Amino acid sequence: MKQANKWLLPIKQKVWHQLNRKTSKIILALLLICLVVRLLPYFAPIHAADIAQEQLALEFSDRNGLPLGTILTSDREHTSVVPLNQVSPHFIHAILAAEDGDFYHHGALDLKAAARALKDSIQAKRIVSGASTITMQLARMLDSAPRNLSGKVREIWLSWRLAVWNEQR
Numbered sequence: 001m002k003q004a005n006k007w008l009l010p011i012k013q014k015v016w017h018q019l020n021r022k023t024s025k026i027i028l029a030l031l032l033i034c035l036v037v038r039l040l041p042y043f044a045p046i047h048a049a050d051i052a053q054e055q056l057a058l059e060f061s062d063r064n065g066l067p068l069g070t071i072l073t074s075d076r077e078h079t080s081v082v083p084l085n086q087v088s089p090h091f092i093h094a095i096l097a098a099e100d101g102d103f104y105h106h107g108a109l110d111l112k113a114a115a116r117a118l119k120d121s122i123q124a125k126r127i128v129s130g131a132s133t134i135t136m137q138l139a140r141m142l143d144s145a146p147r148n149l150s151g152k153v154r155e156i157w158l159s160w161r162l163a164v165w166n167e168q169r
Contacts, residue, residue: 041160100134108135108163109156135159 096103102110113131120128132140132155139158145151 041157041164044161046158046161046165096134099137103134106133108133108159133159135162138162 100110102112106112110131110133113133117127117129117131136155136159139155139162143154143158145154
């Protein structure tokens with residue numbers, strides 16, 4: 001029995017060494033892929049012109065500045081641009097608390113929310129909740145991709161680019 005172990009031991013060690021090298025290469029490749037995916041948005045930056053709001057509601061006022069009426073945009077939205085420094089910080093905090101309480105912690109994609117939504121959908125056998133962040137909602141408004149897997153990937157890609165753009169400002 002000892003002689004068989006002496007003969008098998010070098011083979012076991014060689015197999016173990018090759019297995020560890022293969023596992024190390026796989027882990028290294030996965031880490032490299034994750035790094036490349038994370039850095040991709042930096043190679044496709046967004047410019048302010050890319051997200052400029054083109055269709056605004058037009059508001060008419062009299063000579064004293066009192067509003068007379070509004071013409072809505074083609075999609076029936078009443079929109080106007082307000083500089084961020086004119087928006088109350090309390091309003092911003094209220095929106096963040098209601099829509100995305102972890103906004104400052106997860107970046108463009110909330111992996112915890114995505115895992116929760118996936119788990120809930122699998123258990124219920126239908127979509128019961130979403131995992132969109134505020135950045136993803138903005139991406140959806142800027143590029144109305146179809147509501148399927150490829151559309152969601154486009155939305156995530158644009159939200160990553162928006163997050164990078166915001167970091168660089």
